[in-house]
Amino acid sequence: MKQMALDIGLAPVSTLSNFVAAGNEAALEHLRLWAGNPMRSPVPTFLWGEGGSGKSHLLRAVREALRDHGSRVGWIDATTLHPGEYDEHWDAVLFDDCQLYTAEQQAAAFNWFVNAQSPAHGPARWVLAAADRPPADLQLREDLRTRLGWGHVFQLHALGETERRAVLRRAADERGVFLGDEVMDFMLTRFSRDLSSLMMLLDQLDAYALRTQRAITIPLIKSMLENE
Numbered sequence: 001m002k003q004m005a006l007d008i009g010l011a012p013v014s015t016l017s018n019f020v021a022a023g024n025e026a027a028l029e030h031l032r033l034w035a036g037n038p039m040r041s042p043v044p045t046f047l048w049g050e051g052g053s054g055k056s057h058l059l060r061a062v063r064e065a066l067r068d069h070g071s072r073v074g075w076i077d078a079t080t081l082h083p084g085e086y087d088e089h090w091d092a093v094l095f096d097d098c099q100l101y102t103a104e105q106q107a108a109a110f111n112w113f114v115n116a117q118s119p120a121h122g123p124a125r126w127v128l129a130a131a132d133r134p135p136a137d138l139q140l141r142e143d144l145r146t147r148l149g150w151g152h153v154f155q156l157h158a159l160g161e162t163e164r165r166a167v168l169r170r171a172a173d174e175r176g177v178f179l180g181d182e183v184m185d186f187m188l189t190r191f192s193r194d195l196s197s198l199m200m201l202l203d204q205l206d207a208y209a210l211r212t213q214r215a216i217t218i219p220l221i222k223s224m225l226e227n228e
Contacts, residue, residue, distance in 0.1 A: 014060035020195055022163050024054065027154035031058060035065040037094045038126040046148050047130040051157030052194035055130040059096045061129060066092055076109055083108035086115040095129035098148065099138055110144040159195060164188065168198060175206050177216060186218050
C-alpha cells in the first residue's frame with residue numbers, strides 16, 4: 001500500500017531529548033557529550049542508516065543544542081544549493097544527506113572539513129556528518145569520502161514495528177488520547193513510518209480531535225486531511 005507523506009502543520013523541534021534511542025544509545029550518548037562541548041576532542045563523527053533511522057533528527061538536534069550553548073554552526077544538506085565560504089567563527093560544521101551532494105556541495109564540504117580540522121586560527125572544530133550508507137560506499141570525491149570515514153562512525157537502526165507501536169502508544173497516553181488498534185494500523189500503513197512524521201501526525205490528530213470534540217478514528221483522520 002502506498003504511504004502518504006505527511007505535509008500538514010509544522011514539524012516538532014528536533015532535540016536530543018525527544019529522540020527515541022532504542023538500539024542507538026551509544027550514538028546518542030556520544031552526541032550528547034560532544035554537543036555539550038564541541039571543542040572537547042573534535043574527532044569527526046559520521047552517522048549512517050536507512051531512511052527513518054533518525055539521522056536528520058539527530059543532526060538538527062545537535063545544531064539546536066550547539067546554538068543553545070551560544071555556538072555558531074555551519075550547515076550543508078541537499079537543499080543547500082550554493083554553500084558559502086567557511087567561517088572561522090563556526091564551532092562545528094554539519095553535513096546532512098551526504099549521499100545526495102552535487103559536485104559543488106562536495107567541493108564546499110571538503111573545504112569546510114579541511115578548514116574545520118586544520119584551522120588557520122584557534123583549535124580544531126568538530127565535524128558531524130550523516131548519510132544513508134557507510135563512508136566507504138559513498139559515491140563522492142575520494143578526498144571527501146575518506147575524510148568523512150576516519151573518525152567515529154555509528155550505524156543507526158530504525159525502530160521496528162513493535163517499537164514504533166510502543167512509542168506511539170506511550171505518546172498517546174501522555175496526551176490522554178486513546179488510539180485503537182485499527183487507528184494504529186492505519187497510521188503505520190498509510191503514512192510515512194519515520195518516528196518524527198508519526199509524532200507530528202499524532203500532534204495534529206490530538207489538536208483536531210479537541211477542536212472538533214471527536215474521538216480519534218479513521219474517519220476523523222480522513223476528515224482532517226480533507227479540511228486542514
